[in-house]
Amino acid sequence: MLAAPQSRAGAIAIWIFVVTPFIGLLAAVPVAWGWGLSGVDVTLAITTYLISGFGIAAGFHRHLTHGSFKARRGLRVALAVAGSLAVEGSPTQWVANHRRHHAYSDREGDPHSPWRYGTSVSAVLKGLFHAHIGWMFRRELSNRERFAPDLVADRDIQVVDRLFGPLVAVSLLTPALVGGLVTGTWAGALSAFFWAGLVRMAVLHHVTWSVNSICHVVGDRPFVSKDRATNFWPLAILSFGESWHNSHHADPTGARHGVLRGQIDPAARLIWIFEKLGLARDVRWPVPERLAAKRAR
Template sequence: MNTVRQTRAGAIAIWIFVLTPFLGLLAAGPIAWGWGLTTLDVIMFVIGYAVTGFGVTAGYHRYLTHGSFKANRSLRIALAVAGSMAVEGSPIQWVANHRRHHAYSDRDGDPHSPWRYGTSVLAVLKGLCFAHIGWMFRGELSNRARFAPDLAGDRDMQVVDKLTGPLVAVSLLTPALIGGLVTGTWAGALSGFFWAGLVRMAILHHVTWSVNSICHVVGERPFVTKDKATNFWPLAILSLGESWHNSHHADPTGARHGVLRGQIDPSARLIWIFEKFGWVRDVRWPKPERLTAKRVATSPAS
């Protein structure tokens, strides 16, 4: 069985955490015009985006989902906590969803393929909306027991999973607390909550969802895969290297997704730093011979 029914509380939570940041983005312009961004807001935004973003990319995705490296227990827990603070779901559920995506990528069973409605312009546009955000409202959750049995049976991950709610609160309220304490005003607290809390979360959400949608429709496909995953360079930095999606689908367990010359991959660099400090081991760096075997054949120049 691929899916289980989502609880009513889970569905309500999705609506809250999708619509609230979106409304925040709509209000961003008028608020910025009236208040402006402070240096403190920017610093908290960048730090918050990096911590939670890498928690998803290096933690949830490359480590917990694909086992691209092995980490010591402290880092393992830290990455799961950081990923939970991105407000994209608990680690076990996120991993189950993504493993299911790889198992059925762009075929029946894929939880968020943009090609589910067909290949006409209208069908693809509808599919993009579904892959970007619509799939979360279907009321289905990928079966943890089938797709993430290793994490479901891991006590540390069980604890982090149960603490997802409080960690979300910490993620959103910490910037407000810092802003209030540093400025000594409610305005500083509200500004920190808005820019480094809601807006930061919303941007990271849409960047992550864009990998599900845009990176299966628009971009280059230099490697052979069984689906339509693409490399989309404009998102490389914001996605912390995740938008090299064709490369990833060609070699899912690879620790580096930006494998070609000039492809920036901040998450791979972070994993490299962890390796240098001795916090991770057995990193699955790309092998030249494997990449060569997966490259799309090109016609010789005439």
């Protein structure tokens, strides 16, 4: 198992990589207020972020990839559509990539391990860039038939796959349409397109990619796993609980990733609501004895 870099300089460099982009984003919002960012934009951005983010966390990841729960047909299709609105790829390709990641996590074959180049400071920084975004430019697409044969054979999911292009347009243009109708102006439509379309998409992308990069380098490892996955609490809310990554890798099929006291996991709460409404069944909730056996000593 590869070890994290121990130097103080390495730790400082990593934290700069982690924190700086989010400080910039937070600074941009108050600066932009009154310069094109309105209450309509904020409302639309939050709404679309929740729909697409829950679609990734509860839909693409916990349901389609790991089978953490079984969903009624309507919910299964709705989650696949909602996840597609995040513009992170079609359901089948996303699932194939992620299952491959789990099969080879932090080893040769993992499409986005930050430990790809070694353990020195420069190697880890290079690896963080690769895990965060660089791997997508290498076009190492995972084989769908090998890693997602169940989805390849699922007619409903294949329809959503084929509609991915139009769904991207819906994701980006619907906020503009709503913003234009609410404000009655082209400026309102353009502003909504920028904030609730482009910026919302970019923020969700970087949060998702941060689970690939940051959550394999920085954070706590309370559970034993076969890789370097970590729990990184600052991203818990924005990622809908996905940043409890060490817990997830210790128990991949679990419907709840935030399994310890005080760990916020919005996606798990949504799955709980689905279960109470009779839309989800066979939910794989954490088993205390199983968790205790996996606690790091």
